[in-house]
């Protein structure tokens with residue numbers, strides 16, 4: 604991805620950081636609370652360039668070797684900490700390494716920067732180890748934590764970080780930026796699948812995302828219409844692009860909830876028990892919300908060894924209109 608295009612929805616944050624740095628009031632620790640794919644890591648990298656740029660009058664200039672090395676994640680005074688390989692967690696050894704790194708004298712005679720992303724992947728032991736560094740940060744140290752769910756971090760860590768919030772941009776802003784950063788592409792269709800997450804879209808193959816999105820929708824409609832076999836479809840989904848397909852599943856369910864709310868189908872449903880009425884809803888709202896939760900759970904546990912095909916098949920069976928299984932409000 605080109606590092607040149609600035610996401611314009613982050614200008615308030617970059618201005619605030621630049622002003623704090625100019626007054627020598629930059630905090631030791633920042634917590635960037637981002638909407639998924641909203642640009643938290645981009646902002647963290649920008650902050651690192653701010654303090655490691657070699658053009659002090661114009662920092663971050665974006666063009667000097669300091670800025671370029673930060674963007675390539677190869678700056679000797681920058682440590683970038685993320686889950687390793689297939690792990691979903693940041694482990695204590697990684698935090699200890701980071702602390703040791705930050706304690707060394709900077710190569711460039713200035714700042715040392717540590718970026719932890721996603722910081723909500725710090726496991727309990729790693730978070731405790733990080734606390735020591737946050738309590739007594741070495742001078743001229745900048746620690747940047749990027750998280751989509753900071754509530755998963757201990758309060759002791761949160762209270763020691765200055766928080767910056769990155770909201771999801773408007774669709775038009777995302778599209779403008781994606782065109783600038785990545786050129787032409789089916790960005791609208793990719794964002795329909797990924798949500799308002801332009802940085803995620805920029806790192807993807809938008810054509811493939813759009814294609815998987817269309818395929819997933821077709822499968823789900825066919826399942827809901829009783830026109831395809833849940834076993835075969837579950838096996839097919841489990842074989843490729845499962846995380847993306849599960850995201851599509853979640854979107855599809857959420858859309859059904861919205862449609863039901865708009866049409867008033869759920870209101871009728873609450874008043875009169877049998878819901879399979881004129882609205883064409885095939886599941887009640889409780890079922891839909893339950894399914895959304897279960898799809899999310901499956902997405903969150905994809906690294907746990909289990910038979911994904913079987914788990915998925917069970918979910919698919921719930922949307923198949925199998926004679927009378929789902930046509931009554933329980934309880």
Ligand SMILES: [Zn+2]
Nearest residue numbers: 656664667670
């Ligand atoms: Zn620079």
